[in-house]
Amino acid sequence: MPELPEVEALRRDLSPGLIGRAIVRSDITKPKMLVTLDGLELSGIHDRPIQTLSRRAKMLIVRFDRGVSLVVHLKLAGQLVHRDGDRVIAAGGHPIPRFDAPFPHRSTHGRFDLDDGTILWFTDIRQFGRVTVLDSTSVDGFLASKKLGLEPFDASFTPAALGASLRRHRALPIKSALLDQANLAGLGNIYADEALHGSGIHPLWPAGGLDDDQLVRLHRAIVESLTYAITNGVADLPAGKVRPDSDFPRAHGRRGLPCLVCQTTMVRITVGARSTDYCPTCQPRPD
Ligand SMILES: [Zn+2]
Incomplete structure (x- = not known):
């Protein structure tokens, strides 16, 4: 299972290649792996530059321009791989399949096509991972609903x-x-x-x-x-x-x-x- 350091390292690796870029096309092929809130659809994230990539516990929060966010929870076996063709730009999460394997893998259930021609692949051999689309104003409430405890890198952790x-x-x-x-x-x-x-x-x-x-x-x-x-x-x-x-x-x-x-x-x-x-x-x- 990806632990906090894996997810934080993934956030740092992904950030340079994603921030400032926009997603022009996306697809989640397993309906249970996509949660849509606030009347949004997955396409609501399209054509909006990515502003920030943050983390809370083991969740990645992608904040887009004009008030839309995506929360990615890798759970037991999720992985995110950002590639330019076969070249791996950034990757993290569960090590199976290999990050440089032919994609989409049979366990790849999501893809996000960026405006520079690169693709962010979401693969999960267990299908427990979740992608949630929501208003940015709802993110704090969404995270609070998870009843997460202290964040080890927060000043409140004493x-x-x-x-x-x-x-x-x-x-x-x-x-x-x-x-x-x-x-x-x-x-x-x-x-x-x-x-x-x-x-x-x-x-x-x-x-x-x-x-x-x-x-x-x-x-x-x-x-x-x-x-x-x-x-x-x-x-x-x-x-x-x-x-x-x-x-x-x-x-x-x-x-x-x-x-x-x-x-x-x-x-x-x-x-x-x-x-x-x-x-x-x-x-x-x-x-
Ligand atoms: Zn000892």
Whole structure:
């Protein structure tokens, strides 16, 4: 599943090629993957220069001239690929099909033709992805309806805000609480493990029982692990295991390998049905 760093990296990659351009033709072939609000149709985005590309949690928001927007949610397996013929200009999201495969792929369900002859392809092997067309004035309300939690790169994300959000969960394992999008928007399985390892907190620690020092460390580790992934490239985990010569991710995918901090063998447990890798020494069990 694309996580926040993947979507943010995609936003940054797509921006230079899309901003200022207009979409002249578009098509979503699976009706369930298109949501139209405010009396608009998909063609409502045509012939309006793209003004901004922003992100909230794992959603991309494309804002067009004259008050129309498009919200793209990649969900489990969506991908966006901007190409000039066979040449990939920018791409991100689920890695299947390959970004340089012949397009349209059989799982390609959307295309947006730009006024410079390039095409933005929307492909999703699972068909859970969604494209929503709406008035720009409705975007804030639409995002609010998703009941998303704190945005890790927003100024309102502080150790105190994180603590207030987590305390509602009392004894729920911190790993599970971090994955609840109503607490924190955009943190997925990989970066939850990274943040817990980076802050030395055991994944089964009660979410409501973190002290101030732990909250400060966890807050910092969340921002650091997401920032690292955005700037240095997102996690590459073939078959769920880290590449042997890679020191990223530092926790997830490293079961059976020595901890990069203390050399203790990393172990895997299941928390809330999600595979969770941690270091028994750096992340001691709660009493
Ligand atoms: Zn360790």
